[in-house]
Amino acid sequence: MSDATVMDKIVSLCKRRGFIYPASEIYGGINGFWDYGPLGVLLKNNIRDSWWRAMVECPPIGPDGHPIEMVGLDSAIIQHPKTWVASGHVGGFADPMSTCRQCKRLFRSDHVPDMLRDAEWVKSLLGALGKSGLDGLVEFHEDFTEADPTTQALSRWARKEGKKLAPGLALVRQWTATLDGMRKTVSETQRGAPHGQPVATNTVEFLLRAMARPSTSEPLLDPCPNCGGDLTPPRQFNLMFESHAGAVQDDSSKVYLRPETAQGIFLNYKNVLDTTRVKVPFGVAQIGKSFRNEVTPRNFVFRSREFEQMEMEWFCHPDEAKTWFEFWKAERMRWWRSLGVSEQNLRFRDHEADELSHYSKMTVDIEYRYPFTAPDYGELEGIAHRGSFDLTQHQQHSGQKLEYFDQELQLKLKAQGVAEDEIKARSRYVPNVIEPASGLTRAVLLLLCEGYAEDASRASPTYLKFDPKVAPVKLGIFPLVNKDGLPEIAEKLYMDLRTRFACEFDAKQSIGKRYARMDEIGTPFCVTMDGQTLEDQTVTLRDRDTAAQERVALDQVAARLMPRLTA
């Protein structure tokens, strides 16, 4: 069975049993949005609660043997627009993109010049022209006659290497017409440079642009780094959703839906410090929705346009940042393992230097082997060393001081006999931030993938082996048959246990069908009342994964289950 099929089956199961539905389905759906059904929301809430408990209510033990300091937060989805200027989201992520009309590839427009420098076909062309870089000067006769040495070199190149390396280049595809166009372009540009800017018409860079267009009616643009084809003019792909606050819909009222929850924490860093008695190092955790107008939502809920994040910002002294980075790296992996995710499906992957975000000094991803990435792994959680980037940015843009005065450090330095001036300088600083950021909706996907199991030898060939902690329903309660007072006993137990955890009572259809139904939604346990129950007040307790049964006293069911449900 291929992994694509597994994914199809999971998507189908999610729909069929009410985990996840496509959003706005009755209107034909809306790309990149999903609705969590009755079972999906239970599963999602269970994961959310587990994270919140592990981070805020019962945070890990620190290196000093005491629990670390952590508080929670729930900030607004819409914040002051300047937030996103300071964070870099407004400037950096509304990336203009261009598509190649020949080979159809998509490029970030601002990356094209650099890519051209490294492109095979450009290197080859430079070699043919005897130049070493794009800014090299080219000599040619304005009319590009056949006698012109540059034209001759271009001609030779276009017929040989160019044909292989740059099949999309206009000069290669249509030699005569393009050459004609280049003549006009050069003379026109030399006569009147647009926007009054002097344009150097004798550089390789200009030459490349001139020879990339099939006609002269289009503006000069860099050619495609891949095939030399003509690129479309840069188009904006704004990755943030926009809205307007207030009645007037103009630029002054423009607001953004947050593309990450993290910034809400940085905005409240000072509030938390001023009102909660926490001291560095401490963390602020938040769970909530974020929105990104992704170019291509793909792979079920893996990349959707509305999603839920679980982020924590750990504020610490710059000298201790690396130690805490390692601490959280280990803690976060431990948490994923605690959800029952198998070791071989998880791994760490360090970001390469060129892959690091603008804000990060060091980032490691926890990756999971999703069915659609297998045998490779895909992103699950990012743990980033953000340095003091965010607080410094907000300090500059808001004009508010976001420094931390470290009184403990001050006392320590004083005791060490450090000079007064140095103590002052060293005990006031902008904390560094370690950020473990993961997707709650991605965690739901992971548990569905991890839990999905097939076993043709079972009566219920497909089942979800969720860890009991996160299973949407914990216990199925069935009378073996619908008579002899068994339904009454079962319902009494149900009425008792439903106050403790999620139970389902079912007396319909055959017992096998009821077990199978519970298996399919990942219910870890079922109890069944039978003839013996009437005699000795015991029931059978069935385990989902082994289908094994044992007899348990009716009044001991809850006690038996609780440790497994809360561990």
Added chain:
RNA sequence: GCGGGAGUAGCUCAACUGGUAGAGCAUCAGCCUUCCAAGCUGAACGUCGAGGGUUCGAAUCCCUUCUCCCGCUCCA
């Protein structure tokens, strides 16, 4: 956004060259049933993704559009 494939019952899929939309499973009701999707009887379920066009007649042909899957690209 580009290229390729696909949308028919809750799910998985049929329906020949244009001629009254079907099956299995699931669901519901009743009967039966003492441990793993059992059986019997009955019921409900579709403007065939949406909109327009051609036609006496469209799930089927044409146009537009939406969504999903795969690839390219993007993923802060």
